[in-house]
Amino acid sequence: MKRRTVVLGIGATAGAAAVGGIALTARADDSTTSPSGGTGSSGSLVFDPEGYTKLTTTVTDTAGDEHAVTYHFWKAITYVAEPVDATYQSLNVSVPVEIDGVAVDARNAPILLANSVGGYMPSSVADATGIGGGGMTPGGGGAPSGAPTGGTTGGDTATGSAAPTAPGANGNTNATGGALASNQLLALAAGFVVVEPGARGRTLKNSAGEYYGVAPAAIVDLKAAVRYVRANKGRIPGDTERIVSAGTSAGGALSALLGASGDSPLYDRLLRELGAADASDAIFATGAWCPITDLEHADGAYEWNWGDNATSSGAKVDQTVSKALRGQFAEYQAALKLKGLGGFGALNARNYDEYLVRQYLEPSATAYLTALSDSARATYLAANTFITWKNGRATFSWADFLTHVGARKKSVPAFDAFDLSAGENNLFGKGTTLSRHFTAFGAKNDTTGLTSKRVASDLPETLRLMNPMTFLTGKANPARSKHWWIRLGTKDSDTSHTVSANLAAAANGLGDEVSHTYYWDEGHGANTDPGDFIAWIARISGHKAR
Known part of the structure; x- marks a missing residue:
């Protein structure tokens, strides 16, 4: 089967797509072409190992060294059998196969599950051209969640549209790009598998005027994405027992919730309604930057x-x-x-x-x-x-x-x-x-x-489903993540500093490993130690980063 090869390199040239502060330029090799495969919206939840596009990218690590990475890229795979809106309920998979000219076997590598949700807005991977963004639309087309006119994600489509009059997040900024794009690219260069799930968000509205992305839609979607990955163990490369989530702002809150609520039966009915895979949704470790939660x-x-x-x-x-x-x-x-x-x-x-x-x-x-x-x-x-x-x-x-x-x-x-x-x-x-x-x-x-x-x-139960503290206090969830990476800027006043500190204290009190620090003089969405995050994943997973 012929596959299309695209070369992505870091550089600020005309027409480059900016991804989290990293400029990517692309060129296609016209000599080989074929579509990237996936399940589409057919209802099948079986991952196609051969349905990828072969891409290359140049990643600059935190020491300033460049690494040439060749990887296989699966685009916009619908992760539930009965999607409400496949535009958002889809995921991308990136698997490194060669780093700096050396072949890579990622079959047992950790899996970074990086969501790009901001402001609890919709997030889609449908337009992505490669890892770490390149067309991804976090938080409603990348618009700040505090924008007075709300999001514009999706436009008017057959399945739904963003609400033009949806309120903002009272000042929340959609600070997902810098943190997660660097995490994803560095993870790929370290030899890890990267999964980027989309999710429904609060502004999505169907033709009947009904909001179908409000709580708890986003966390249910992310759980379904985890179940899809786990159900395809052996088909999707990577160690499904070493899934590490990552997210910033509302995405950080959802990442923490994903880690805290693993395998909770409270979500079972909602997952069945979507036709989620019959598999675990527990994850190994949680990365949460400035979580807007509780x-x-x-x-x-x-x-x-x-x-x-x-x-x-x-x-x-x-x-x-x-x-x-x-x-x-x-x-x-x-x-x-x-x-x-x-x-x-x-x-x-x-x-x-x-x-x-x-x-x-x-x-x-x-x-x-x-x-x-x-x-x-x-x-x-x-x-x-x-x-x-x-x-x-x-x-x-x-x-x-x-x-x-x-x-x-x-x-x-x-x-x-x-x-x-x-x-x-x-x-x-x-x-x-x-x-x-x-x-x-x-x-x-x-x-x-x-x-x-x-x-x-109905709201007390919905709030329970949206709060990681539900699963970390009182009768703690035994299937929760046992490893926590939590970060916050000291000048971040999007929420109280006690929110992330309480998360850390609750997890620590349960005996979990907690790495929680604040970035001095940084604001909302800061990620000043992405290399340390990658090293942390390698250490806790027992998988040596390249």
């Missing part, structure tokens, strides 16, 4: 963290509302009964600031400053006098840190907006209803004129 408690956490910070206009938010939400956070945090990493002890609203400073913020600043030259460090410290630098260690107060970060990203409430304007309100829409309140506080204080001031009866 949404029903996120308003309180946000006010605890950022309530004293002014908005970009210089004004403070309604402090009566902020204070009430902070009280909710205190109750919730106490009920979690979590202990901090490093032997810190019980975490509560009174000591969480001390914990964040000691466990994450000061070590982050110390690592950042240590890496600078003496002159650059002196310049930075002169401009940031709130930091005390002594004996190679940075110290400062929580209050000074908040002043250093500056304006908060969101208004109040940050997630369940009283006027239903937040993207998360849309995430919990239903049927033809664009947006709904999902917290009692939001519903009680609704300003849109709703006759009911209560949360709809």
Whole structure:
């Protein structure tokens, strides 16, 4: 069978496609052509090992060295037998076969499952031209999830369209490209198999005006993708017992949820309705960057963290509302009964600031400053006098840190907006209803004129299906991921710093391996150590990276 060969190289030339800050140029070898194969939408869930396109790419690693990688690429394979919309319920597979002229056998390599969801918007791989993007449409055509006109993914198609009036995510940015494109390319160059699943998102609407990508559609889709990969063990190269998920922002939340909820029977009915493969959806390890999760408690956490910070206009938010939400956070945090990493002890609203400073913020600043030259460090410290630098260690107060970060990203409430304007309100829409309140506080204080001031009866279960804490606290899920890589920028105010820290504390308390650090002075979607992530996968999987 003839296969088309395409060469992708890093370079900023005319017509190059930018993928996560890496410019890719492409040329096709016209001497050989054939379509890439897959299951399409035929309902078959059997992977075609011969249905690939042969591609090559040049990947620059974190040391600046270039690597020529030849790989097999399977495009837009529908991963469920009864898709609601195959445009989104499809995945791409990339398998390295040669690196720097040396043949690669990836049959037992780890599998990186990298989603490109942002803002809980739709994500499609249908237009991808190769690994790491090249036509992929994360978060609704790449538009920020906070865009006032919503997403544009999919256009008006036979199966559905994005809602032109869907609300934004109250300031969430769709920061998926830089983190995941680098992860995917580096994973390929390390000899790993890369699977890129699409998923339905909150703005998708059918001809009847029904929103078919609202919660819990995205997590059900990702679980179905995992089941497809596992069901095709031996046909899809790679070790299906070493699947590592990765995602950023809402995609980070879904990655964490995928890891926490593996094989939970709570999703079985929804998966059966899609015709998902009869296989496990448990994964080996989880990579989550700035996860926007624990949404029903996120308003309180946000006010605890950022309530004293002014908005970009210089004004403070309604402090009566902020204070009430902070009280909710205190109750919730106490009920979690979590202990901090490093032997810190019980975490509560009174000591969480001390914990964040000691466990994450000061070590982050110390690592950042240590890496600078003496002159650059002196310049930075002169401009940031709130930091005390002594004996190679940075110290400062929580209050000074908040002043250093500056304006908060969101208004109040940050997630369940009283006027239903937040993207998360849309995430919990239903049927033809664009947006709904999902917290009692939001519903009680609704300003849109709703006759009911209560949360709809179906939402508690939906929230349960969307929150990784469901599976990490109380009676913990035994089939959860046991390895966690969690990252966050210190200047990221898209959600509270306690959200990722609680994830880490919950997993650590269960005895799982947790690598959780903050990137100093970085914002939402940062990924400054992708090479370390790849090395981490190699270590925990026992598979030596090339």
